[in-house]
Amino acid sequence: MQQIDVPVLIVGAGPAGLTTALSLRQYGVECLLVEKYGGTAHTPRAHIVNQRTVEIMRHLGLEEGLREVATPSELMRNNLWITTLADPEVARLEAWGTGIERSGDYAAASPSQMVNCPQTVFEPLLLDALLETGCDVRMRHELVSFEQDDTGVTSTVIDRDTGESLLVRSQFVVGADGAAGRVLPLAGLVVEGKTAIANAFNIWFRADLAPYLAHRPGVLAWNLAPGPLPTGRLGTLICHRPFTEFVLVINYDPENEDPTSFDDDELKRRIRAVIGEDGVDIEILGTSPWVVNALVAPHYSAGRVFCMGDAVHRHPPANGLGLNMSVADAFNLAWKLALVVKDQAGPELLESYSTERQPIGAAGVARALASRGEFAAVADALGYEPGQSTEEGRRLLDELSTPGAAGEHRRDLLRAAVRRTNHQFNAHGIELGYRYSVGALVDDVPEEPHPDYDTVLYYRPTTRPGARLPHARVGLGTSELSTLDLVDGARFALITGLGGEGWRAAAAAVSAATGVGIDVHVIGEPGGLQDLYGEWADRREIADTGCVLVRPDRHVGWRAGNFADDAADVLTRALNDVLCMA
Ligand code: FDA
Secondary structure, three states: OEEEEEEEEEEOOOHHHHHHHHHHHHOOOOEEEEEOOOOOOOOOOOOEEOHHHHHHHHHOOOHHHHHHHOEEHHHHEEEEEEOOOOOOOOEEEEOOOOOOOOHHHHHHHOOOOOEEOOHHHHHHHHHHHHHHOOOEEEEOEEEEEEEEOOOOEEEEEEEOOOOOEEEEEEEEEEEOOOOOOOHHHHOOOOOEEEEEEEEEEEEEEEOOOHHHHOOOOEOEEEEOOOOOOOOOOOOEEEEEEOOOEEEEEEEEOOOOOOHHHOOHHHHHHHHHHHHOOOOOOOEEEEEEEEEEEEEEOOOOEEOOEEEOHHHOEEOOOHHHOHHHHHHHHHHHHHHHHHHHHOOOOOHHHHHHHHHHHHHHHHHHHHHHHHHHHHHHHHHHHOOOOOOOOHHHHHHHHHHOOOOOHHHHHHHHHHHHHHHHOHHHHOOHHHHHOOEOOOOOOOOOOOOOOOOOOOOOOOOOOOOOOOEEOOOOEEEEOOEEEEHHHHOOOOOEEEEEEOOOOHHHHHHHHHHHHHOOOEEEEEEOOOOOOEOOOOHHHHHOOOOOOOEEEEOOOOEEEEEEOOOOOOHHHHHHHHHHHHHOOO
């Protein structure tokens, strides 16, 4: 039997597993990635890539490549509610931070804007980059079991082509093996919540729909066709490649129908019903049934095994969190694994993966579920009820264009219901504003302040430990960077201002003693980094001489309000606390 010794075994080449492997390679850590199928996702699945994920791709050197293959945010703008594409539109909302009201918030918050990129395009980008690093990636290799002991994990992986077993001895195992994965149960972990909330069926197809969409580009068109079926039944149209490649998502009742038995004619009939015209040529590219759940694991890790992505959180696609939370899980864990493997951090640091990421996963699942509920208000505002006749539905729709009090009331109700969906389609706070409250950080605010703003809709930059470092534009010579770019690989960044130069000697002493890299950036120094628009001063919440210690995942680990005479001592204590070093 072939045997492999490697620091980290990663199971699953989805967004979570690929991001973990790429990050570890960037940090100079060897890993083995096994994937039970012969390639990456064969149908589009998740597609909204939010700012945090584009930033993570930026940090992995893939932002430009992603932009080349993805749909840019300006073409993600219009969320449509339709009866058919050919009929007058029912309602419209500017989505994903592209609207007049919100685009400034999104632009100010990050150097990276959102894109739309289905998994069929996203995953190959990551896999190609990973293979270029020389990473050991084994397709058609399935993990079947593992056992942990005090010093490592012994896993059995089957080569699905030859049937031969591979014995892998690793310090750690990452279970990025999705909703049906084995690692979670084998580790004794569980997920809790609601199962089978809805049954969905994706029809992936090619058709030229530019005549219906080019003047109102967007990602999602929600169906509000009148009739006895619950609304949404004609399906939600997702634009994956403007305006030629789409997925139609049908919700169905498994008691009454089985879409997996639909032939091509039936699939095309469903698509034409949404288009509202018969003449369009359609090529079916694929189908996939899936089940909507709302589940989260109370613990993401057990001993030397760490689970992430769909393995630990599964939820409705509302808010587009599936791929994004999976990538962020990976980016949180990878630097911790790297420092522990390199002996630059105590093994307890790894416990902070679950304490930091689990509350974010739970909040994401809860938000997606709430958004799904709020979404029903749009159909309710029209007066739609299950079982209603098509004639009654049409009459209600007609009210929208009827003068008089009844029509005005209906229009007001619809506008209010559409606005409420901002919590799904412009939820900047959920996308970017999360903060870790316990974990690899030293907090300095004794009591949780009560936010005076809607934390789902809005992101407020803060350097409070646990938060993602605020983006601010800084200049170096003729180049413009983001403060987020000041972190290099698995090293920490310490950002200070004029009068804080003393942190340099402190950081050098701490690095020499611990082996942990700390790069000091003095913003405002002649010839050095400049706070081009005063954004860093506005957002840093410390004095010029203070400092912000930024972790490799760009979250704040610790900050000091001012320079301290015993700077090396306070920095040592802070870093030891963050990294769980005795
Ligand atoms: P992901 O499931 O992507 O990857 C896990 C990988 O592990 C897979 O490649 C699998 O083959 C591999 N694997 C499993 N067991 C293994 C083993 N024992 N050994 C080796 N490899 C193993 N979301 C959304 O927002 N909109 C949508 O329309 C959809 N649609 C959709 C359809 C279908 C059919 C599915 C399954 C899922 C969706 N999703 C979705 C969810 C979305 O795809 C999901 O959130 C992300 O893919 C999660 O990424 P992960 O990397 O965590 O798992």
